[in-house]
Amino acid sequence: MLEDTLLRVRFNRGRKDVLPRIYEKYKHDLVTLAAALLQDKSMAEDAVHDVFVSLLEPQRQLKINHTLKGYLATAVANKARTRSKAEANRQIVSGAYIEHFGDNLSGPDCQAVFGEQKRHLVKSLAELSYEQREVILLRIFSGLRFKAIAEAQDVSINTVQGRYRYGLEKLRSLMNGELK
Amino acid sequence: MKPADNNIEKQIKNLRGQASAELDEKLHHKFQQALEKQKTIPVEYQPIQWTAILHSRITKLAVAAALIVAVCWIAARQKEAPQQKGINKPAVASVVETPAELVSVISLNKAFRDGGLEAVEEQFEKAEKKVKSGLKENVSIDELICELGGC
Numbered sequence: 001m002l003e004d005t006l007l008r009v010r011f012n013r014g015r016k017d018v019l020p021r022i023y024e025k026y027k028h029d030l031v032t033l034a035a036a037l038l039q040d041k042s043m044a045e046d047a048v049h050d051v052f053v054s055l056l057e058p059q060r061q062l063k064i065n066h067t068l069k070g071y072l073a074t075a076v077a078n079k080a081r082t083r084s085k086a087e088a089n090r091q092i093v094s095g096a097y098i099e100h101f102g103d104n105l106s107g108p109d110c111q112a113v114f115g116e117q118k119r120h121l122v123k124s125l126a127e128l129s130y131e132q133r134e135v136i137l138l139r140i141f142s143g144l145r146f147k148a149i150a151e152a153q154d155v156s157i158n159t160v161q162g163r164y165r166y167g168l169e170k171l172r173s174l175m176n177g178e179l180k
Numbered sequence: 181m182k183p184a185d186n187n188i189e190k191q192i193k194n195l196r197g198q199a200s201a202e203l204d205e206k207l208h209h210k211f212q213q214a215l216e217k218q219k220t221i222p223v224e225y226q227p228i229q230w231t232a233i234l235h236s237r238i239t240k241l242a243v244a245a246a247l248i249v250a251v252c253w254i255a256a257r258q259k260e261a262p263q264q265k266g267i268n269k270p271a272v273a274s275v276v277e278t279p280a281e282l283v284s285v286i287s288l289n290k291a292f293r294d295g296g297l298e299a300v301e302e303q304f305e306k307a308e309k310k311v312k313s314g315l316k317e318n319v320s321i322d323e324l325i326c327e328l329g330g331c
Contacts, residue, residue: 056214
């Protein structure tokens with residue numbers, strides 16, 4: 001937390017040399033978030049890449065006022081939304097995405113238990129609308145507040161809370177259906 | 181919150197992906213390029229720094245203070261100038277010769293403008309000396325009128 005504050009302050013002062021450290025610290029979380037949103041590993045990595053490249057631009061005087069993690073998660077979600085709109089037809093879970101999450105599981109036992117559950121979760125997430133998926137992932141995975149999500153999506157908090165509630169309900173029913 | 185929701189939340193929190201080595205390589209290369217560029221051409225940042233300096237509150241205050249000091253100094257010098265001129269510059273006495281010319285309105289006026297009342301007084305003293313030096317014990321009225329420039 002203290003390191004985050006230090007990195008944020010240095011970045012706000014125009015120190016671009018802190019970006020490699022920020023990237024190393026959050027790269028896995030950001031790629032996971034983007035992959036869960038876009039359901040495509042290469043597109044997810046492209047979104048993360050774009051975010052860091054935009055942070056590198058010397059003419060842009062960006063100021064991070066909130067938490068570093070929240071800022072990056074919002075930036076990746078925004079990039080992912082733009083890419084998702086461009087690739088609106090891609091709603092089916094691709095093989096690359098499933099493999100992506102399978103990569104991190106170690107040991108055959110672990111893969112047998114959690115691997116299958118994650119596959120269900122990923123498939124169920126893909127069934128949700130993009131907005132619902134974004135709210136759920138930003139709230140649960142990235143830990144953003146509803147207010148911050150509402151600002152990022154440019155909608156009211158009530159809308160965000162509604163999307164979260166209905167999304168979670170749908171996710172639960174989808175996962176129960178899968179388990180049955 | 182239902183137990184099933186807790187389970188889903190836990191599962192979502194436990195999602196773990198990995199950034200590929202390709203992305204690492206690409207971005208680290210970009211970071212390096214950007215940092216090298218920043219080191220090699222600091223001239224690019226100079227205008228930005230100058231703007232920042234010029235727009236800073238301290239600079240504005242310093243400029244205002246310098247202006248006030250300059251204006252005060254010029255005003256003080258202008259006040260001192262006539263007095264200094266009076267001290268350094270000789271009065272009309274050196275130019276004019278006769279006592280009549282020394283006490284004429286034009287020369288007195290000029291003496292006053294150049295050196296103030298002191299110069300006028302000094303000029304009167306000079307005229308007095310000149311008159312006294314040329315004064316004879318027995319002088320006729322005609323000679324006196326002639327001496328004062330009347331003839």
